[in-house]
Every structure is written in C-alpha cells, then in structure tokens.
Amino acid sequence: MELRLDGKVALVTGGGKGLGRACALAFARAGADVAICDVDETAAAAVKAEIEAANQRCFTGSCNVSSAAEVKEFFHGAVEALGSLDITLNNAGVSAPIVPLAETEEADFDRLMSVNLKGVWLCLREALRIMEPQGQGNIINMDSALGRRTFPGVGLYVSSKFAVAGLTRNTAIEYAEKGIRINAMCPGNVATPLLVSSTTEEMQGILADQHPMKRLGTEEEIANLALFLASDASSFMTGELVAADGGWTAL
Ligand SMILES: NC(=O)c1ccc[n+]([C@@H]2O[C@H](COP(=O)([O-])OP(=O)(O)OC[C@H]3O[C@@H](n4cnc5c(N)ncnc54)[C@H](O)[C@@H]3O)[C@@H](O)[C@H]2O)c1
Structure with a gap:
C-alpha cells in the first residue's frame, strides 16, 4: 500500500x-504541505527549500517549543498560511551528558524537562485546541525506545521520555471519541546531529551493539x-507507543 498525505497539512x-x-521531507514527498519550526532558523530555511523543491508549500517559524506564546503564534501562523492542521509531529527534543544520577545537574534537568516534556505538552495542547473544533486530527509525539526501557547514565532523558509516554496514552484516551488520534x-x-554531538564514536559503537x-x-x-502513523493506514491506532528500534525493547 502506498502511503499518501495528499491535501493534508502537517506540522513538525x-x-x-x-x-x-x-x-518533514517524507510528509512532503507523500503530498502534504508542511509547517516546520526550529530554534535554528538557518536549518529550518534549508528544509523549507527542500520541501518547496518537492512542489509542496512550506511555512517556517523560529519557535522555541518551551514557550507557550511562541508555540501559539507558530501553530496559528501555520494554519493561516496553509489552511488547516491535520497532522502534528511533536519532535523537538534535547539530550544531556551521560553521567550517573548523583552527578546530574539542575540546569540539565530544567533544560531536558522544558524541551522534552513541557515542549511536547504545549504543542499537544495547541494542536488539540485547533483540531477539536475541526473534528479531526492526528498527533504523533516523538518519544524514544528510552520511553519504554532504561539505560544507565541517562536517567533524566529516560524520565522525560517516560513522561511523554504517559502524556500520549492518557491524552489519546481523552480524545479517542473526538476524531483525534494520538x-x-x-x-x-x-x-x-543530536546523537553525534552527545556521544563519542566509541559510544556510538557500544549503542549499536545494544540493538539486537x-x-x-x-x-x-x-x-x-x-x-x-500520519497516514490513514494506521486509522485504528491510538494511544500506542510504537517502536522502531532494531529489537531493543524486545530484550
Ligand atoms: N537520535 C536518536 O537516536 C533518537 C532516538 C530516539 C528518540 N529521539 C528523539 O527524536 C527527537 C529528535 O532528535 P534528533 O536526534 O533528530 O535531534 P537533532 O538535535 O538532530 O534535531 C533536533 C532539532 O530540534 C531543534 N530543537 C531543539 N530544541 C528545540 C526547541 N526548544 N524548540 C524548537 N526546536 C528545537 C534543534 O535545533 C534540531 O534542529 C528528539 O525528541 C529525540 O529525543 C532521537
């Protein structure tokens, strides 16, 4: 089955x-118009050019997902520019140094929770406020294999991702009868870039080895x-935590 998103508007x-x-590029190649935000405006502009080269419309904004005001402005700007909001992928996330929990820093806790958890909550909330009156919508939260299993040294990241798992499942149940899948x-x-900047090559080898x-x-x-998940091929799925992890969570 070919997965198509023709006529849809997706936000990433x-x-x-x-x-x-x-x-974002996969959504555009499948026929969606796409809104993307990033704190890195240069990177967002480069992706906009790639999406337009695929003959789809693209709206970009510099939005820090930890700011309620910026999230609201970006989501509403996207709807105004592209006409609706059918799909939202709450993807922005950050990592922290790999250390035992006794050595973790308050600043790392605050940064991780503010992007990985508060950012997902703010974007989820804004998407719901737009989608509920539409009577339809499809929301995907970027979690992690580490939202379903543990890994020593990344307790703060794991905590933020377990929280995203809970938020996803609970909200999916609340909105299941309203035409909104989460x-x-x-x-x-x-x-x-996130993994490469936060690990050595040796560590990447160790991580690769963890996956069956x-x-x-x-x-x-x-x-x-x-x-x-964004397409109608998954139309009976909501509240799921779907792994693509080379078997890691099956261990
Ligand atoms: N790379 C992995 O191995 C992996 C595995 C599982 C889950 N994830 C998750 O996938 C998501 C994306 O990770 P990635 O590896 O592509 O990271 P990345 O750093 O390569 O890309 C993340 C993008 O988000 C942007 N960003 C960061 N903070 C932001 C904020 N506050 N507001 C708006 N934009 C912001 C960055 O500028 C960057 O362009 C994250 O939620 C991450 O936890 C990554």
Missing part, C-alpha cells in the same frame, strides 16, 4: 535537522514509521 517541531527534518514513536538510536540488529537505525527508517 524541530524540523530543521535530524529525525524532524527526515519526517500515538508516540519510540526510535532506537540513530546517528542524527547490531546497528543504529537510519533517519529514513524512522521517517517511514512517522509516515505510517
């Missing part, structure tokens, strides 16, 4: 790089899952 947070960029994606490790398939995932493999 953190769409300038890594998994967000790959998902699922989470749980990727294993992928060599995106003995390799890291690719951005395209995660974008394929996003496209499936």
Whole structure:
C-alpha cells in the first residue's frame, strides 16, 4: 500500500535537522504541505527549500517549543498560511551528558524537562485546541525506545521520555471519541546531529551493539514509521507507543 498525505497539512517541531527534518521531507514527498519550526532558523530555511523543491508549500517559524506564546503564534501562523492542521509531529527534543544520577545537574534537568516534556505538552495542547473544533486530527509525539526501557547514565532523558509516554496514552484516551488520534514513536538510536554531538564514536559503537540488529537505525527508517502513523493506514491506532528500534525493547 502506498502511503499518501495528499491535501493534508502537517506540522513538525524541530524540523530543521535530524529525525524532524527526515519526517518533514517524507510528509512532503507523500503530498502534504508542511509547517516546520526550529530554534535554528538557518536549518529550518534549508528544509523549507527542500520541501518547496518537492512542489509542496512550506511555512517556517523560529519557535522555541518551551514557550507557550511562541508555540501559539507558530501553530496559528501555520494554519493561516496553509489552511488547516491535520497532522502534528511533536519532535523537538534535547539530550544531556551521560553521567550517573548523583552527578546530574539542575540546569540539565530544567533544560531536558522544558524541551522534552513541557515542549511536547504545549504543542499537544495547541494542536488539540485547533483540531477539536475541526473534528479531526492526528498527533504523533516523538518519544524514544528510552520511553519504554532504561539505560544507565541517562536517567533524566529516560524520565522525560517516560513522561511523554504517559502524556500520549492518557491524552489519546481523552480524545479517542473526538476524531483525534494520538500515538508516540519510540526510535532506537540513530546517528542524527543530536546523537553525534552527545556521544563519542566509541559510544556510538557500544549503542549499536545494544540493538539486537547490531546497528543504529537510519533517519529514513524512522521517517517511514512517522509516515505510517500520519497516514490513514494506521486509522485504528491510538494511544500506542510504537517502536522502531532494531529489537531493543524486545530484550
Ligand atoms: N537520535 C536518536 O537516536 C533518537 C532516538 C530516539 C528518540 N529521539 C528523539 O527524536 C527527537 C529528535 O532528535 P534528533 O536526534 O533528530 O535531534 P537533532 O538535535 O538532530 O534535531 C533536533 C532539532 O530540534 C531543534 N530543537 C531543539 N530544541 C528545540 C526547541 N526548544 N524548540 C524548537 N526546536 C528545537 C534543534 O535545533 C534540531 O534542529 C528528539 O525528541 C529525540 O529525543 C532521537
């Protein structure tokens, strides 16, 4: 079955790089117009050019997902520019240094929770406020394999992602009768700018070894899952935490 999003409008947070960029491009190639925000305006502008080269419309904004005011302005700007909001991928996220919990810093806790949890909550809330009156919508939260399993040294990141899992499932139940589906994606490790900047090559080898398939995932493999969840092919799915992790959570 070919997965198409013709006539749909999709919004992707953190769409300038890594998994967000790959998902935004997959949505555009499937026929969607796409809104992307990023704190990195140069990266967002480059992705906008790629989306327009695929003959789809693109709206960009510099929005920090931790700011309620910026989230509201960006979401409403997207609807005004592109006409509606059918799909939202709450993807923007950050990592923290790999250390035992006794060595974690308050600043890292605040930054992680403010982007990975508060940012997802703010974007989820804004999407619901737009989608509920429309009577339809599809929301995907970017979680992680580490929203379903543990890994020593990343307790703060794991906590933020377990929280996203809870938020996803609880909200999905609240909105299941209102035509709005909400699922989470749980990727294993992928060599995106986030992973490469926060780990050594040796660590990336160790991470690859953790996955039963003995390799890291690719951005395209995660974008394929996003496209499936964004499309009507997944129309009976809501409240799911869907893994694409080379078997990591099956261990
Ligand atoms: N890379 C992996 O192995 C992996 C695995 C599982 C889950 N994830 C999750 O996928 C998401 C994307 O990760 P990635 O690896 O592509 O990261 P990345 O750093 O490569 O890309 C993230 C993008 O989000 C933007 N961003 C960061 N903070 C932002 C904010 N406050 N507001 C708006 N934009 C912001 C960045 O500028 C960047 O362009 C994150 O939620 C991450 O936790 C990544």
